[in-house]
Amino acid sequence: MSSNVSGTSQQEFKWKARVSWLAGDRSTAYTRNNSFLIEKQASFKEKDPSPSAIEYLLGALGGDIAAGFNAVAPRFGVSIDALEISLSGQLNNSLALLGVIGESGHPGLETIEGRIYISAEAEEAVIEQVWRSVQARSPLLNTLKRCVDLNFSLVITM
Amino acid sequence: MQSPVLVGAVVYDPKVVVIWDIIKEFFINENCPMDYVFYSNYELMVEALVAGHIHIAWNSPLAWLEAEHETANGCRAIAMRDTDRDRVSHIIVRRDSGINSLDDLRGKTVATGAKDSPQATLIPLQVLWRAGLEAGKDFSLRRFDLLVGKHGDHVGGELEALRSLQRGESDACAVLDLNWTNWQADGTVDPAKLTVLATTPPFDHCNFTVRQDFPEDAEKRWLEVLFRMTYSNPAHREMMDMEGLKEWLPGRVSGYAILAEAVKAQHFFEEAV
Structure with a gap:
């Protein structure tokens, strides 16, 4: 019998996605009963028909955190009135993404910065407790923090 | 499948890829496939042009002189922006x-x-x-x-x-x-x-440079497509505004005299080696 990697079980659930290339820089991702279009790895244009892969990652992280607040807040007796998360990500070297000959560095994300704007009827200290709990439970945050410099701040609004 | 004409460009800002994507798409749609190769500096790109790794280089005026120097005048300036001419x-x-x-x-x-x-x-x-x-x-x-x-x-x-x-x-x-x-x-x-x-006296700026042995028919075909880009086409206008031109013009080398004089007087290439 092989031993488990620490923190996992042999029955660990697996999520699945299937990505089908359409044409050019566009693909469709299929997950369970959903599908979504992905346009490019990263885009430097003002607008595109669909989000890029990097934007999906940022959006997914924000969605993960928002859902985390929704799951955790009631356990602290906190009712959320409004919640918005703004995120920005920066690559180590965008020119490496373009394959620029002679550039150093890599096209991986170097930093992700985020601001969480939350309005809730609760003491600031309690909301911060909720945020700590969200961080502990977030799959994407816990994945990314191991390889990217994450910098989040909590802004409590009335 | 027709091999694409490889065009080299030096980039310092990733937004430049938007310009080159518009140009590439137009050339592909005109049945004259091209692709771009990006370099971090002009020296690397001129080396690639001289070695034949790319067919065309979008050269700065200094890179043009460098290409001329490296090929013993074995290259041609085939096109430039209207705004490359008579700068001061x-x-x-x-x-x-x-x-x-x-x-x-x-x-x-x-x-x-x-x-x-x-x-x-x-x-x-x-x-x-x-x-x-x-x-x-x-x-x-x-x-x-x-x-x-x-x-x-x-x-x-x-x-x-x-x-x-x-x-x-x-x-x-x-x-x-x-x-x-x-x-x-x-x-x-x-x-x-x-x-x-x-x-200063007027001087010319960038140009598309090819080696002397770039086939004439390929050059003619590539230039025909390039000169068909027009400011009245919204997609082209976006590229032209970003790149700072209203139209592409034939290349000329008469506008590099003062830079050639400066490079010689200031021993630029000798010091750069």
Whole structure:
């Protein structure tokens, strides 16, 4: 019998996605009963028909955190009135993404910065407790923090 | 499948890829496939052109001279932007400086862009040399060597030289005419405080360069498509606005004389080796 990697079980659930290339820089991702279009790895244009892969990652992280607040807040007796998360990500070297000959560095994300704007009827200290709990439970945050410099701040609004 | 014509370009800002994607898409739609290859500096791109790794290089004026030098005049300038023709640089001073002629710069400090910037360093220094002023002897040179290898394309060193003049750390600086106009428009420059002391002779800027052995039919076909790009097409206009042109024109080499003179007088290639 092989031993488990620490923190996992042999029955660990697996999520699945299937990505089908359409044409050019566009693909469709299929997950369970959903599908979504992905346009490019990263885009430097003002607008595109669909989000890029990097934007999906940022959006997914924000969605993960928002859902985390929704799951955790009631356990602290906190009712959320409004919640918005703004995120920005920066690559180590965008020119490496373009394959620029002679550039150093890599096209991986170097930093992700985020601001969480939350309005809730609760003491600031309690909301911060909720945020700590969200961080502990977030799959994407816990994945990314191991390889990217994450910098989040909590802004409590009335 | 037809092999694409490979076009090299030096990039310092990832947004440049938007320009090249528009050009590439148009060429592909016109059944003249092309692809781009990006380089971090002109020296690498000229090496690639000379070695035949790319067919066409989008060369700075200095890279054009370098390509000519490396191929013993075995290359051609086949196209350029309308705005590449007849550019000038200005030597700028503060209005209250009391400097009224180039000779007044004796003993003063002149700020320039990066050492490989034709417009903000090499050509203005040549104009001063023609006026009998030698850097390090007749005036102090304060050079802003930002992103050397990109031949001043990024404007960073040129802007730092201007800032140095504005802060009073230098007595003059050199600025490309287009930047001088833009910086007055966007408030970077207060025309009540700074003025043009002298202007260089006209010179040409970038061009598409091919080696002499690039097939004539391929060149003709590629140029026909390039010259079909028009400012009246919204997609092309987006690219042309970003790249700063209204139309593509045939290449010419008559506008590189003063830069060639500067490079020779300043031993640029000897020192660069």
